[in-house]
Amino acid sequence: MSRRLDLVCPAGTPASLRAAVDAGGDAVYLGFRDETNARNFPGLNFSRDELKEGIAYAHERGAKVFVAVNTYPRAGNLGPWRQAVDDAARLKADAVILADIGLADYAARTHPQLGRHLSVQASASNPAAIGFYRRELGVRRVVLPRVLTIEEIAALNAAIEVETEVFVFGGLCVMAEGRCTLSSYATPCSPNREGVCSPAAHVRYVEKGDATVTKLGDFTLNVVQGGERAAYPTTCKGRYRVAGAERYLFEEPASLSAMHMLPELAAAGVTALKIEGRQRGRAYVAQVVAAFRRAVDAVAAGAPLPAEELAAITEGGKQTTGAYRRSWQ
Amino acid sequence: MSAARPALLSLGPVLFPWPAKAWRDFYFRIADEADVDCVHLGEVVCFKRAGLHAQMMEAVGERLARAGKEVVLSSLALIMNEAELDSVRTLAAKDGALIEANDMAAAALLAGRPHAIGPYVNVYNEGTLAYLAGRGAVRACLPFELPETSLAALAAASPVELEVQVFGRVPLALSARCYAARARDRSKDDCRIVCREDGDGLAVDTLDGAAFLAVNGTQTLSSTCANLAAEVGRLLAMGIRRLRLSPHAIDMVAVAEVFRAVADGRLETAEADARLAALANGMAFSNGFFHGAEGAAFIGEAE
Numbered sequence: 001m002s003r004r005l006d007l008v009c010p011a012g013t014p015a016s017l018r019a020a021v022d023a024g025g026d027a028v029y030l031g032f033r034d035e036t037n038a039r040n041f042p043g044l045n046f047s048r049d050e051l052k053e054g055i056a057y058a059h060e061r062g063a064k065v066f067v068a069v070n071t072y073p074r075a076g077n078l079g080p081w082r083q084a085v086d087d088a089a090r091l092k093a094d095a096v097i098l099a100d101i102g103l104a105d106y107a108a109r110t111h112p113q114l115g116r117h118l119s120v121q122a123s124a125s126n127p128a129a130i131g132f133y134r135r136e137l138g139v140r141r142v143v144l145p146r147v148l149t150i151e152e153i154a155a156l157n158a159a160i161e162v163e164t165e166v167f168v169f170g171g172l173c174v175m176a177e178g179r180c181t182l183s184s185y186a187t188p189c190s191p192n193r194e195g196v197c198s199p200a201a202h203v204r205y206v207e208k209g210d211a212t213v214t215k216l217g218d219f220t221l222n223v224v225q226g227g228e229r230a231a232y233p234t235t236c237k238g239r240y241r242v243a244g245a246e247r248y249l250f251e252e253p254a255s256l257s258a259m260h261m262l263p264e265l266a267a268a269g270v271t272a273l274k275i276e277g278r279q280r281g282r283a284y285v286a287q288v289v290a291a292f293r294r295a296v297d298a299v300a301a302g303a304p305l306p307a308e309e310l311a312a313i314t315e316g317g318k319q320t321t322g323a324y325r326r327s328w329q
Numbered sequence: 330m331s332a333a334r335p336a337l338l339s340l341g342p343v344l345f346p347w348p349a350k351a352w353r354d355f356y357f358r359i360a361d362e363a364d365v366d367c368v369h370l371g372e373v374v375c376f377k378r379a380g381l382h383a384q385m386m387e388a389v390g391e392r393l394a395r396a397g398k399e400v401v402l403s404s405l406a407l408i409m410n411e412a413e414l415d416s417v418r419t420l421a422a423k424d425g426a427l428i429e430a431n432d433m434a435a436a437a438l439l440a441g442r443p444h445a446i447g448p449y450v451n452v453y454n455e456g457t458l459a460y461l462a463g464r465g466a467v468r469a470c471l472p473f474e475l476p477e478t479s480l481a482a483l484a485a486a487s488p489v490e491l492e493v494q495v496f497g498r499v500p501l502a503l504s505a506r507c508y509a510a511r512a513r514d515r516s517k518d519d520c521r522i523v524c525r526e527d528g529d530g531l532a533v534d535t536l537d538g539a540a541f542l543a544v545n546g547t548q549t550l551s552s553t554c555a556n557l558a559a560e561v562g563r564l565l566a567m568g569i570r571r572l573r574l575s576p577h578a579i580d581m582v583a584v585a586e587v588f589r590a591v592a593d594g595r596l597e598t599a600e601a602d603a604r605l606a607a608l609a610n611g612m613a614f615s616n617g618f619f620h621g622a623e624g625a626a627f628i629g630e631a632e
Contacts, residue, residue, distance in 0.1 A: 072453035075475075076482030101433075102456020122451075126408040128417070128434035147505035152410050175502040175549070176407050178451060181474045182501050182542075185551055185624035188617075190474060193453065213537075217623050220535040236502075240541065241534040243512045249533060249544070250508065323505045329517040 170276025
């Protein structure tokens with residue numbers, strides 16, 4: 001394999017940014033500390049000054065910085081989103097990651113030199129949609145939604161003229177991203193509009209005997225017995241009563257891990273690999289990025305994948321390759 | 330400002346894999362009896378179901394058109410492979426009926442000629458709406474989760490006609506994975522369209538027995554039925570005059586009568602809610618999204 005896959009790493013804080021760059025990330029992605037990005041959680045994200053310093057740190061070490069402005073701007077108040085794009089351009093970010101068509105149009109007209117990536121939140125999963133974003137809005141990379149098999153990704157890459165980036169590790173959205181309102185059905189907050197899925201302020205843990213009941217808003221998402229491991233309570237990782245049985249209907253509490261699929265992803269024509277986890281600490285980021293650095297380099301050198309032990313840090317201790325394998329569907 | 334212009338009622342596409350005859354008879358009755366202006370046809374959720382009604386599509390469309398209804402063809406909402414994309418290409422190549430794009434693939438293929446934007450395309454703000462209008466969109470059914478403040482801002486700025494779903498379970502999510510199959514320990518490839526057993530969706534209850542969601546193949550819906558009868562006046566006042574009813578296996582002709590009467594100002598909200606409750610086959614109501622609350626909430630007029 002001649003071309004080396006790019007490793008795009010999460011940075012929820014300046015410390016994580018440095019950890020990701022030091023561990024060998026080719027790029028980091030991050031967001032501003034407000035509703036303009038899809039990880040709008042307390043204690044996370046970057047001020048303008050922190051972004052400026054982060055970009056300097058990354059660029060000095062040959063890494064890129066992508067700024068996610070990937071929620072959908074609120075009608076009647078486009079200002080904060082446009083400001084986020086303006087500031088990313090002013091501070092010389094390498095690209096903005098956008099989901100909204102109107103905002104992408106604004107970015108293309110206002111900052112034509114600023115790189116534009118299409119966020120996974122735009123849910124573009126076919127050549128016609130992706131071709132639209134390339135032709136009309138100058139998007140040069142698309143982060144693919146986690147709904148495609150590896151065969152579908154290969155066929156897609158053969159049919160489009162932009163780079164693709166795929167998730168390889170971390171939390172797994174099982175729904176088409178940016179088109180899921182399960183969290184806003186149970187809470188007054190919206191992933192698409194405010195960047196918050198299953199916000200902690202609406203999560204409750206209720207002890208009941210030796211079981212813990214997890215709730216999102218008024219709805220019980222799970223009842224977990226003593227030693228059982230469970231995922232953070234998002235609606236799609238809950239256990240429900242359906243067709244006469246209790247089950248994890250949408251997905252088991254498992255994390256995405258596609259490290260062993262890197263050779264297949266490279267063969268499918270993917271350009272970049274995305275690691276999830278902007279809400280994670282710098283130690284986690286350092287560990288995962290370093291492991292993927294070794295794996296990507298091995299694949300590029302035509303060497304066998306190194307044995308990596310990431311199971312201990314996956315959610316619920318279980319791993320899945322999600323939609324990449326057809327059997328998952 | 331818009332009070333003088335009558336509301337337009339539309340019937341969204343049937344989201345469920347009803348047996349072909351039941352599906353046809355439903356639309357024939359709508360053609361003959363329902364006081365709706367516009368009727369959507371087409372498979373929005375799952376490509377594997379598209380064949381269920383294909384044979385009858387033309388006859389149903391003609392019957393509706395003869396009855397004076399505008400017929401709109403709704404496209405698939407999540408397109409993941411070449412076969413699915415081909416079905417959208419075929420749809421987009423049709424002359425005549427207006428086509429509703431439920432994925433940017435369809436919007437891209439329809440660019441340059443009049444088309445509708447469906448609720449599965451994320452039109453959250455006036456920038457996106459203006460952009461799509463500039464490429465030929467002549468109407469847009471807005472995303473289900475938008476609150477009143479966003480709807481009003483969009484209506485104030487909109488170059489095109491806007492539509493809002495006012496009745497029916499709310500589509501909340503789409504997936505590559507089929508949950509109707511999974512609930513029966515089957516894979517999607519071997520689903521044998523088992524979702525046909527769930528004519529109005531498969532109930533998903535919490536472990537403590539509360540109704541929560543409903544699964545419709547790869548789609549997840551609310552267990553509650555959106556009911557914006559009390560909000561119709563505010564929608565019309567802000568300039569949104571297209572009101573969408575999403576079909577269920579209940580008396581949709583009667584549901585349309587209720588909304589027509591509400592839109593015409595002939596029926597009080599409390600009476601409308603009571604009539605709809607009698608029609609809704611046990612579905613609880615919700616209107617939380619409109620009010621900026623959790624979507625599952627039902628907020629009364631006294632709020």
